[in-house]
Amino acid sequence: MVKTKGLEGVVATTSSVSSIVDDVLTYRGYSIDDLAEYTDFEEVIYLLWYGKLPSLKQLAAFRNELNENVSLPSELIAQLKSFPIKNIHPMAVLRTCVSALALYDKEADDTDDQANLRKAIRLQAKIPAIIAAYARICEGKEPIIPEVPLSFSANFLYMLKGSIPDQTSEAAFNKALVLHADHELNASTFTSRVCVATLSDMYSGITAAIGALKGPLHGGANERVMKMLSEIDGIDFVEPYLQRAFANKEKIMGFGHRVYKNGDPRAKHLREMSRLLTKVTGEGKWYNMSIKIEEIIRREKGLLPNVDFYSASVYHCLGIKHNLFTPIFAISRTSGWIAHILEQYENNRLIRPRAEYIGLKHQAYVPLAER
Missing domain, CATH: 1.10.580.10 (Citrate Synthase, domain 1)
Incomplete structure (x- = not known):
């Protein structure tokens, strides 16, 4: 197998x-x-x-x-x-x-x-x-x-x-x-x-x-991205925030992808939409922080943003909780x-994969009264 x-x-x-x-x-x-x-x-x-x-x-x-x-x-x-x-x-x-x-x-x-x-x-x-x-x-x-x-x-x-x-x-x-x-x-x-x-x-x-x-490793990632942006709350605090996260080995949500090796093709569309919306709403700090975070993560970790990263600021600027x-x-x-x-x-067939057993083997049963 x-x-x-x-x-x-x-x-x-x-x-x-x-x-x-x-x-x-x-x-x-x-x-x-x-x-x-x-x-x-x-x-x-x-x-x-x-x-x-x-x-x-x-x-x-x-x-x-x-x-x-x-x-x-x-x-x-x-x-x-x-x-x-x-x-x-x-x-x-x-x-x-x-x-x-x-x-x-x-x-x-x-x-x-x-x-x-x-x-x-x-x-x-x-x-x-x-x-x-x-x-x-x-x-x-x-x-x-x-x-x-x-x-x-x-x-x-x-x-x-x-x-x-x-x-x-x-x-x-x-x-x-x-x-x-x-x-x-x-x-x-x-x-x-x-x-x-x-x-x-x-x-x-x-x-x-x-x-x-x-x-949070699937759909909840963009919510976690906005939580991070809210905690940073200013472009001058981006670098120290990320350096602390790196030191503590914390996962930065919104970056990397199991399938894409050269970047998520959806991210660029949301990056541009974030730029436009934050400008229209007067909330440019979210976009500016996001760009700074992207630069640092790319430099330090070699990771690129996925679809979740910029969707966070887009939804925020649409007034969505x-x-x-x-x-x-x-x-x-x-x-x-x-x-x-x-x-x-x-074209259905029951999906039933196998698992490799790695547990204990050849266990001898002990009666309840003797345990």
């Missing part, structure tokens, strides 16, 4: 959803650079699920379907209001609510192809509604369901803040969603595929993926999770 820690270097399956070859990320063969520059997130969702970019007519119909499925069951709203506000992470709330959504979906256990696509629409539409609703409830406000059709990006920001976002904010959030949509066989995507490979339902697969994304960074990652990555779940169902 071939064994490797963390399955590094192991090719576990074939997929046509996305690829990382020579540090180039593509969705269905389209460069992430082109998609980030030219597409709306709804187009990317359609591309990931259906394998092709939509026509104008197809995109309009797809947007309508998403908008029509935003509303949450009243019972789920009541459940959200019953949750404790203190000492609870929104990812735990999202994990619980996505699981609960299945209880209100009569097609939850229907694995027919068309039923799965209908559930995909419902999940993709309702996950941002859950996050925005809980965020508002925590502020003592009522959840909002948009009355006027908006883009997917604008819809979330409106549900979160109660006002239609400006074009710069909408474009920035849209680009972030596009960049985070899929990333080959990452931890949460693999988790979703392992789950549905048992022929469990889509809600279970997404719930499992959210559980994997919750960890820091504990929502990882749930927002889930909004985007749901599109990729669903694409992989659909692909797993299409």
